[in-house]
Amino acid sequence: MALTVKINGTTREVDAEPGTPLLWVIRDELQLTGTKFGCGIAACGACTVHMNGEPVRSCQTYIDDVEDAEITTIEGVSGTVAKAVQTAWAELDVVQCGYCQSGQIMQAVGLLSENSKPSPDEIDSYMAGNACRCATYQRIRAAIGRASELLEA
Known part of the structure; x- marks a missing residue:
């Protein structure tokens, strides 16, 4: 159809x-x-x-x-928030195997589009439905914090 x-x-x-x-x-x-x-x-x-x-x-x-x-999709995500997230991901070397990262990035862009200065608890809550088999959660959280800083600059 x-x-x-x-x-x-x-x-x-x-x-x-x-x-x-x-x-x-x-x-x-x-x-x-x-x-x-x-x-x-x-x-x-x-x-x-x-x-x-x-x-x-x-x-x-x-x-x-x-x-x-x-x-x-991840191929089309753009704008100030997306750029900040992508930059932070690269700066902090978040990716390990990379399989989950497109979903993690799309979720992080959603979070920072709604709340450009989330607390660590808000980050954890918003990102809770995204699993990372390599357990890079600390780096993901740090990258979202860094992206937030980049948005302030």
């Missing part, structure tokens, strides 16, 4: 059945492979994308629910 979606600022027509997870459309139909499959039940955050500026789990967001929405 042909559906129209707006992903990373571009309107695209995709062939997907209703009920198809957005994740599979992003990866298989659109060949945007930065968004990862982790668990399939919205528990790990590896598949996090933004829908109308809010982080959502694309494994549990269905293509027929996004037709009028603006979807942003």
Whole structure:
């Protein structure tokens, strides 16, 4: 079934059945492979994308629910907050294996877009649904703090 979606600022027509997870459309139909499959039940955050500026789990967001929405993947995330997060991630060498990092970055951009000066507890609470098998949580928390500083500058 042909559906129209707006992903990373571009309107695209995709062939997907209703009920198809957005994740599979992003990866298989659109060949945007930065968004990862982790668990399939919205528990790990590896598949996090933004829908109308809010982080959502694309494994549990269905293509027929996004037709009028603006979807942003890791490949399309941009702006002041995204740049601060990406810079902090690189400065603090956050990535270990990297598998979860696109989801971590998308979630962090969501947090700092809502609250540019989060406390450590607010960071932990907002990021709690994003799992990192390499346990780089301390570096992720530090990078979000650093991104917050960069936004102040």
